[in-house]
């Protein structure tokens with residue numbers, strides 16, 4: 104067994120990136136059939152390190168046996184370059200763009216399978232969706248890339264596929280991965296047609312001057328209407344659909360047509376290997392053994408192992424420890440050239456140092472300018488995270504620090520709350536990002552958490568002329584110190600069948616939406632555009648949109664800036680004392696209904712005390728809603744049956760005085776369930 108665990112001969116892999124496809128078993132001739140055979144040796148050392156020992160043994164054994172079989176006569180000539188040359192004109196870099204659930208990941212899987220990049224027995228659904236969470240939710244959260252080999256008209260090609268996340272929260276990542284490509288497959292569900300994110304993603308692709316190949320997916324479904332949907336694409340997006348490809352990713356129909364179209368219609372990268380290095384980072388993740396692994400596309404120049412590289416936005420420099428391609432497992436090579444896609448490991452400590460969109464260049468021969476489009480991650484949605492068990496605070500800190508290594512967009516700072524103890528105020532890109540982080544904390548780090556209602560970042564213009572950003576109502580400057588408050592706004596586009604237009608307009612108007620435009624994009628479908636405060640959207644807007652349209656409407660939003668608004672801080676006082684964790688920033692017009700709902704809910708949830716407890720919603724010192732929790736009363740008259748009335752009055756007076764004293768010194772403990780229930784209510788009402 105020990106022999107099986109010795110590393111495989113490195114010669115099994117070519118070390119020239121231009122010829123970096125793994126060695127192929129040498130069939131009787133070097134014909135294209137040999138070239139198109141499956142990648143038997145697509146394992147790299149790093150990918151093996153990521154597997155369990157028994158898995159590793161099994162994989163080594165397979166590799167070893169295959170290698171042995173090969174040297175025994177039929178297949179591989181180890182050590183000689185018997186490999187496919189892939190010159191730059193034979194490289195195609197493309198991405199798949201689609202609305203959520205239109206079949207992007209399924210199609211990516213089929214492409215990998217058809218090109219033999221992943222063998223059928225290794226195939227599990229959504230191969231590129233690595234995280235458990237992604238598989239369970241059926242959505243792509245992190246980007247993945249894969250290098251495929253395909254022979255078209257006897258000519259071998261290297262196709263680099265970059266899978267993109269489909270959710271609006273990650274549109275920056277989508278835009279960067281598109282910037283790394285020359286073309287894109289636009290996948291549209293033949294039964295559903297154009298949806299909000301189809302449009303948003305197409306616009307991103309057009310901005311990046313990509314060649315777009317239209318693919319109608321799910322034509323196997325009985326409800327598929329390819330002709331109608333093609334017409335819709337032509338009318339709404341303005342793309343010529345005469346050469347659109349009909350496909351069923353599930354049934355494997357039309358997959359070779361797609362691969363041929365990628366080769367024939369998407370232009371190859373331009374060969375700018377002589378220029379100083381410029382490589383665009385389109386993804387990065389943290390590996391506990393090797394530090395950050397950066398996925399990038401070389402735009403100009405070349406990069407090789409041992410080079411000293413420089414990140415132009417983070418201004419940090421590193422030596423390249425390892426460089427390779429993704430096939431889709433990491434496969435080490437010596438050098439990568441302009442036009443190619445690969446990964447680098449350079450002992451980088453945190454993904455924040457190698458952010459998506461940053462440009463890699465050589466330390467000694469820096470490029471004149473960085474690649475355009477880099478943006479810092481700005482969290483848009485904030486919430487407080489508190490451990491249910493206060494002892495878990497250090498674990499929560501550690502878990503957040505670890506997650507942050509892998510997620511440059513996650514921001515957090517410690518927060519203390521009288522009701523919930525020690526916790527963190529965390530910033531996220533959007534609601535899905537927030538849910539993912541919460542779920543990963545609970546699942547991967549075994550923490551049980553209380554989450555406060557999500558809020559947004561307000562800009563407070565103070566009387567001193569200073570502007571402060573505030574995401575926490577309790578940190579809002581006093582009314583006397585602030586001149587105005589600005590809130591973030593988004594432009595939201597909803598695509599809906601015409602039957603639900605009224606109901607969605609009502610929803611947007613209820614949420615302080617400002618109507619912008621309505622257009623019919625097809626006979627039965629309309630697009631509604633509103634300008635809406637982000638704070639109104641972070642609640643249950645998306646759920647409401649789905650339930651009011653029976654699931655048929657879709658939406659997409661973009662941040663459009665800050666605007667001054669009539670916002671106030673709504674405080675909750677219990678027994679005359681303000682309870683900070685229950686304070687919220689709300690629009691003046693909504694303060695009354697929210698105040699009423701909160702006080703009523705608290706009345707139900709706080710246990711009765713020995714004295715009367717007023718529960719009030721206040722704006723500054725003005726009470727706008729009030730409820731009273733009646734006191735638990737001991738029947739002090741029980742024992743004086745038939746007694747004199749003055750005796751009874753005396754007893755009642757004494758009781759009333761006692762209660763008054765109790766009230767003055769009494770403290771009401773608001774139970775944790777009350778906080779949680781109120782936070783839930785806040786999410787619903789806001």
Ligand SMILES: Nc1nc2c(ncn2[C@@H]2O[C@H](COP(=O)(O)OP(=O)(O)OP(=O)(O)O)[C@@H](O)[C@H]2O)c(=O)[nH]1
Nearest residue numbers: 204205206207208209241242243269321351352353
């Ligand atoms: N009938 C049928 N179902 C399909 C086809 N392609 C995908 N599906 C199904 O559609 C659902 C969504 O597919 P995914 O590949 O996860 O969609 P996606 O676009 O990657 O979704 P996100 O990662 O969330 O953006 C899955 O249940 C697939 O099995 C197809 O050609 N025919």
